Amino acid sequence: MLNQSAAMAEEAEVVKNKQVVLKNYATGFVKDSDFIIKTDSTMSLKVPESSSKGVLVKNFYLSCDPYLSFLLQKSDSSLEAQFSRFSLGSTINGFGVAKVVDSRHPKFEKGDLVWGITGWEEYSLIAEPDSLFKIEHTDVPLSHYTGLLGMPGLTAYGGLFEVCNPKKGEKVFVSAASGAVGQLVGQFAKLTGCHVVGSAGSREKCTHGSVLQNGHVLLSFHVWPLASFSVEIAFSISSITQDPVDLLKNKLGFDDAFNYKEEQGLDAALKRYFPEGIDIYFENVGGKMLDAVLLNMRMHGRIAVCGLISQYNLEKPEGLYNVASILFKRLRVEGFAVFDYLHLYPKFLDLVLPQIRAKKITYVEDIAEGLENGPAALVGLFSGRNVGKQVVLVARE
């Protein structure tokens, strides 16, 4: 038997392993050219004996998240407490959905579906897999574990319920409302009985499902629920409007929505949509929007600071001038991160899975097909090119 095992180990299949490798640290906005698609790597589909607790996974979906911007910049150390900086010449990593191909970890076995931090490559060896979540519910699209049922979903849940404590009838404003987190915040707030308005920017000069310059089919997004995963893809390319305002109002159930790029002034827009003021602001963008929101908050309002995506690529951030509103309106402005709420994941699933099954929650994804289109999808996040959660499809199950 020992001999046979040894023979099997020796015979472990070796496959090609396409990878997204960091070529340059980004300066300002991340560019496609900051990455290389490396096609000549290989991977043995066996966890090496030297990796006592490793798992080897086949990646299905990768998640394009704003925080990746920081790990791609040389100068910023803001997030080093939570993440390791990417190294030049190495494969980048991020949240993703994958299947275990081989495991030396007692918690995981071959065939398990997992989500968590993995590599931007076809196969990944994960040396410390303790932070991976095992996927127990597969009657939902697996891609949702990069969004609705993954880090963005738990972020929306923690930020809205733990930070903002919404009450029925309160007025809630969500920026980047068609994004991975925003669309869920709005729906969770609606389920709580709040009045919800979202802002989003329209996708510019871009037709749904069109082939872009870099040749990839950018938009294959879908609306849950769908009969099966394969149907989902077919469906996604055919039917959904790409206008985020229409999407927010007519697909996601927001009470109202506006395109911030079409407004003469943000203060005036907010006064129009919130004549009585805002109780809760779920902040994803920062900059001028935050400054305008401060002027329109109500007494004892809460602002959950989830992201400041408009500021991430600026050399110097924009100034915030209406700080006095925090004092005069006795506001609470609170930064948070999903890491504070990981212990709530089971409770979150208990809330959200029945809502998904009852078709009371819709989730919009923007799926870029193929690992080689990953860099463009990630870059697009910072110009607001995506509508819905930006995902990269690496392989189908």
Place this chain on the structure above:
Amino acid sequence: MLNQSAAMAEEAEVVKNKQVVLKNYATGFVKDSDFIIKTDSTMSLKVPESSSKGVLVKNFYLSCDPYLSFLLQKSDSSLEAQFSRFSLGSTINGFGVAKVVDSRHPKFEKGDLVWGITGWEEYSLIAEPDSLFKIEHTDVPLSHYTGLLGMPGLTAYGGLFEVCNPKKGEKVFVSAASGAVGQLVGQFAKLTGCHVVGSAGSREKCTHGSVLQNGHVLLSFHVWPLASFSVEIAFSISSITQDPVDLLKNKLGFDDAFNYKEEQGLDAALKRYFPEGIDIYFENVGGKMLDAVLLNMRMHGRIAVCGLISQYNLEKPEGLYNVASILFKRLRVEGFAVFDYLHLYPKFLDLVLPQIRAKKITYVEDIAEGLENGPAALVGLFSGRNVGKQVVLVARE
């Protein structure tokens, strides 16, 4: 008897009533010349029958508080939810300590000592006295009910304990630390076992107890405890250093303190005093200090926004640039006002009175003598001229 009462009412004593009247709304910094001292008014020392619940009080002490700045400016409406705007030609008002001379209110009777909103004048008729607090403890200087035992004391208590929830060993930074609120925040935090550093600005070109241009004795401050009120005044003019850094470290028990006006850069100063970062910042000043503090906060730090005095008289507030720290360090920044904590006043007294009697709390006041010196004392608040709580003595009991 009825006839006799009526006769007494007719014979009610009429006295001269010096008043501080608003002449101009302030533009930018409040100036002495925005006020008139009106000396020809009179007051009948009887609540008129038309005022069914009024009380008539003799004012002893008036409190110079930063919020008054807003009520003196024409354009600002920030605080109108809490306060009525001052009218041109009318007596201004604010917190003060007074004695009831006559009352038609069931809660108050002649001889009661009270603190709360009263007029900047020798005698005030208070039509709606429900918000006045009756002074039950007179073994402490009455002036303390404008500070330690009044609005600033409850502000310090609510802001530190309710907003910041300090824990033993945490690092606390207080700006305007020698001011009415700051000096108490520091001492409360020390009682909690925190490491406390304060910043203050030195009084410029001003000698302790000196006669200033406008001819009033500016500095008659004292350190509690003192044997009696009359001794307090005599004592106050003779012995205390005016250097706020020395005061913070050697009289108020702060672990360390610095004069922000002598620092090359606030960020560098904070890094020197808080090499491990700040857990709690009690914000009294705003502007560049807040921006520097944001860079030096620790993960999950709390910022209680009590005041932004550096910004109140600017045409346009300074921009805040380090907003991303709120996100990355998951900070909570919370504006508050004493009005949220009025219900805690008895609990606050239970905490603070024994500490005062045990001489574990020191309180520094800066008493301007005479109502006619009130405007200069108030103006001085915004140039940082006071050391300690700025009070105006109107009359001795």
